[in-house]
Amino acid sequence: MPEYEAIIGLETHIQLNTTTKIFCPCKADSWNDLPNTNICPVCTGLPGVLPVLNHAVVEKAILLAAAMHAEIQPVSYFDRKNYFYPDLPKGYQISQYDRPLARGGYLDLPMPEGYTRHVSIHKLHVEEDAGKTKNQDDHRLIDFNRCGVPLVEMVTGPDLRTSDEAAQYLIRLRQLLRWLDISEGDMEKGHLRCDANVSIRPKGADYLNPKTEIKNVNSIVALRDAVQAEIERQIRRVEAGKAIEAWTLEWDEDAGVLRKMRSKETEADYRYFREPDLLPIRIADEWRQAILAGLPELPLERRARFVKAYELPEYDADILTSERSLSDYFETAVRAYGGDPNRVSNWLMNDVLRLINERGIPARRLNITADYLAEIIQLDMTVEDGKVALYRAKLRLSFKYEG
Ligand SMILES: [Zn+2]
Numbered sequence: 001m002p003e004y005e006a007i008i009g010l011e012t013h014i015q016l017n018t019t020t021k022i023f024c025p026c027k028a029d030s031w032n033d034l035p036n037t038n039i040c041p042v043c044t045g046l047p048g049v050l051p052v053l054n055h056a057v058v059e060k061a062i063l064l065a066a067a068m069h070a071e072i073q074p075v076s077y078f079d080r081k082n083y084f085y086p087d088l089p090k091g092y093q094i095s096q097y098d099r100p101l102a103r104g105g106y107l108d109l110p111m112p113e114g115y116t117r118h119v120s121i122h123k124l125h126v127e128e129d130a131g132k133t134k135n136q137d138d139h140r141l142i143d144f145n146r147c148g149v150p151l152v153e154m155v156t157g158p159d160l161r162t163s164d165e166a167a168q169y170l171i172r173l174r175q176l177l178r179w180l181d182i183s184e185g186d187m188e189k190g191h192l193r194c195d196a197n198v199s200i201r202p203k204g205a206d207y208l209n210p211k212t213e214i215k216n217v218n219s220i221v222a223l224r225d226a227v228q229a230e231i232e233r234q235i236r237r238v239e240a241g242k243a244i245e246a247w248t249l250e251w252d253e254d255a256g257v258l259r260k261m262r263s264k265e266t267e268a269d270y271r272y273f274r275e276p277d278l279l280p281i282r283i284a285d286e287w288r289q290a291i292l293a294g295l296p297e298l299p300l301e302r303r304a305r306f307v308k309a310y311e312l313p314e315y316d317a318d319i320l321t322s323e324r325s326l327s328d329y330f331e332t333a334v335r336a337y338g339g340d341p342n343r344v345s346n347w348l349m350n351d352v353l354r355l356i357n358e359r360g361i362p363a364r365r366l367n368i369t370a371d372y373l374a375e376i377i378q379l380d381m382t383v384e385d386g387k388v389a390l391y392r393a394k395l396r397l398s399f400k401y402e403g
Helices: 056-067 165-180 221-238 286-291 300-312 314-320 324-337 340-358 371-383 385-402
Strands: 005-014 080-082 093-096 108-109 116-128 132-136 139-143 150-156 191-201 211-219 248-252 257-260
Touching: 005 165, 005 221, 056 150, 056 191, 093 211, 108 150, 108 165, 116 165, 139 248, 165 191, 165 221, 191 221, 191 314, 211 314, 221 248, 221 257, 248 314, 300 324, 300 340, 314 324, 314 340, 324 340, 324 371, 340 371
Parallel strands: 211 248
Antiparallel strands: 005 150, 005 191, 080 093, 108 116, 116 150, 132 139, 191 211, 248 257
16 A cells, blocks of 8 residues: 555634724624624625725734735735625625735744644635524524624645644644734634645655545644544545545534535636725835834744743743743743743743643733742742742732732
């Protein structure tokens, strides 16, 4: 039996965390809100209304494009993507087609095994979301709250080779979204959605075989399991002398199996044309510079700097940069302490992180300041063992009572 390798590309939809929707002043995030409460004539597609672009959407999308090393386009256009579905009241979705906001880009994924996977970005554009359809008994219920919620669609090249790499891409993307504060990146709430294209070929071959598309995965674990199941299914079929058909598959998480869905529209079926009600997005140099001034040091860059500048083990640097405010907290404490950064790292990893995890809060919401932590570490150096336990206990108490 020949050895096979998988070819995986991921298509992600990222819900941006703007206050209002992309083309109207309705509240964007309707989590916990009753159906059809955050709607207006614009996002429900009533006749005679005009969309007005929310500039915060463009700013957040540009931050993401810059972080993915994509080329930001000075002029881009909106297009209508036409299709009929009950939760799409206008009969079209406002999206971008041939002149998107950004082109190219990549993410270098450091894998736990020690190698780096280079993942190219094929497509990055902004668009509006559609509503939600829910089947209940013999009724079909429609919620328009999600209509007009801002999305970035980002599609990778066929560069991922294993289900673990696919999962790692989502882990790093989610980290980046939260780091840039442009999306909650919560897959369970649909803030980050992912479809996967999967095919296989003999290892070392340079052609692409027909692929299948997996839809409806709503967690990182589900994505990894679904992709792995599909790779194994395709290998079994090829080994049995059967062809791979270009199916669209749905992952049933409870049963742990893939099911065939209806066939998908091809691009020609969408009859794209320019959106006549919106001007092109023009990004003047000053605006672009003002947005990019807000681009922080990225998580993987900071991770590399922590290893080099503070001589931390990679494992520690990875945990300390898992969240932006935690990495800020670490650096503030290192400066205040003035001694061995590894000592600060150990305190953070053992005592502080345990508390953060127990309480489920980010480091920026800690009541104990980084300066105070540095002071405790100083004291820890100067007292005998019995007292050290006391200081650790005090640290814990201060979390309990000040929260
Ligand atoms: Zn609205």
